[in-house]
Amino acid sequence: MTQNRTPKNPTPKNPTPKNPTPENPAPKNLGHLDVLISGASVAGPALALNLVRLGARVTVVEKAPELRGGGFAVDFRGHVHRTVLTSMGIWDEIHARQTHMGRQTVVAADGSPRVDLPAELMSGDVEIFRGDLAQLMFERTEADVEYVFGDSIASLTQDADGVDVTFEQGAPRRFDLVIGADGLHSHTRRLVFGDESRYLRFFDHYVAGFDIPNHLGLDRTGRVHSEPGRAAVIGNYDGDPHRAGALLVFRSEELSYDRRDVTAQKRIVAERFAGFGWEGPALLKALEEADDLYFDAIAQVHVDRLVKGRVALLGDAGYGATMGGMGTGVAVVGAYVLAGELALAGGDHRTAFAEYETRIRDFAKGCQKISGNAGPFLAPPTERRIRNRDRMYRILGSRPLARFFKKMTEKAATGIELREYPY
Ligand SMILES: Cc1cc2nc3c(=O)[nH]c(=O)nc-3n(C[C@H](O)[C@H](O)[C@H](O)COP(=O)(O)OP(=O)(O)OC[C@H]3O[C@@H](n4cnc5c(N)ncnc54)[C@H](O)[C@@H]3O)c2cc1C
Secondary structure, eight states: OOEEEOOSSOOOOOOOOSOOOSSSOOSSOOTTOEEEEEOOSSHHHHHHHHHHHTTOEEEEEESSSSOOOOOOEEEEOHHHHHHHHHHTTOHHHHHHTOBOOOOEEEEOTTSOEEEEEOHHHHOOSEEEEHHHHHHHHHHHHTTTSEEEESOOEEEEEEOSSOEEEEESSSOOEEESEEEEOOOTTOHHHHHHHOOGGGTEEEEEEEEEEEEEEOTTOOSSOEEEEEETTEEEEEEOSSOOSSEEEEEEEEEOSOOOOOTTOHHHHHHHHHHHTTTOOTTHHHHHHHHHHOSSOEEEEEEEEOOSOSEETTEEEOTHHHHOBTTTSOHHHHHHHHHHHHHHHHHHTTTOHHHHHHHHHHHHHHHHHHHHHTTTTHHHHHSOSSHHHHHHHHHHHHHHTSHHHHHHHHHHHHHHHTOSOOOOOOO
């Protein structure tokens, strides 16, 4: 079933100025561009929001039948994120909907505390649920953007003047540009750049996230329990007395499974967590009932090119990193830079895509660099390594080291110089 959300205020066509420069930026000069974005999570709606500000006509196609909820809290940190989100007009709204995660405690199987992790280690300047962020950007764009849910690109054929697109459900259409913002396992990337086995680096762990009743009575705090090769985190981010979020991480060889088959994914997680102590039985019961399961490999995307002709990759599709790689912050900055470069180039995709690729590549790499250890850190492979990890947590929890750790992540999050864009 496809559900079309046609724009209430179609954007008028604007003339393109001849020679826009950074000193003399073009006004809303993308009125001649028809852009198709694949994926409506974070990167897709963020790009849509920036493009419509510049006058472009935007269609977003999303495979899911409706905007997807769920996902853990994501955070923003440093002046680059602040500048981008302020320019996009959503900084205050993110604060209005923010979560407030406090201390996280590593616990033994009987629930007794082993070591505390201070809040500043885990969160950025502001934190919001991924689903709330997606919803917020969707609300801000739905009047101007055509959202098509329950459909997917079937084929893409580029020529000198545009891209012919066929869809699994809808009628074929032609666009000026196509942007793949369809995540770690991007379908657009597979169609245009080749199979994901060339680009996806697997980090020996899987992660599952879902909601769980807040039966531990947590109030903006979290608990972590690790057994060799397995870990469970239960966290209450927003003070809801009834709900908490669960995150299960396990070490594994690479698995082959159907990503559309949620029941099969639940079975995999349940098998891997059989006999897990602490809250194991309650977690498995909540997993069985979950209607918002997020399950994926802990992996990173490394492509040689982010652009090919009139097609570009954005967010996780081009430079994703599951857990800790600030994927959401990089996606939002990438969307801002991509639309901004198109405006500076007066819609000339060759110039704009080349600039986008150059500017975002190193920034994204810097953020990916600090993320590779999430799996072994949460789920060390042996009891001895778990004890070593806890010792390290104790040291990290000391104020000066916490500040150092925070600085390191902030350095990655601010590792890009933003140009003046004509927003
Ligand atoms: C429901 C959900 C829960 C998540 N939870 C977590 C989490 O707990 N921890 C974590 O580290 N990361 C999580 N992520 C990933 C996180 O959102 C991203 O790392 C980051 O925000 C960058 O976002 P993105 O928009 O580039 O990619 P994603 O957020 O992965 O979004 C990709 C979007 O593209 C859509 N899509 C996929 N294939 C197609 C297709 N063929 N056609 C059209 N659309 C398609 C997907 O349904 C999705 O909406 C989650 C993502 C989703 C969608």
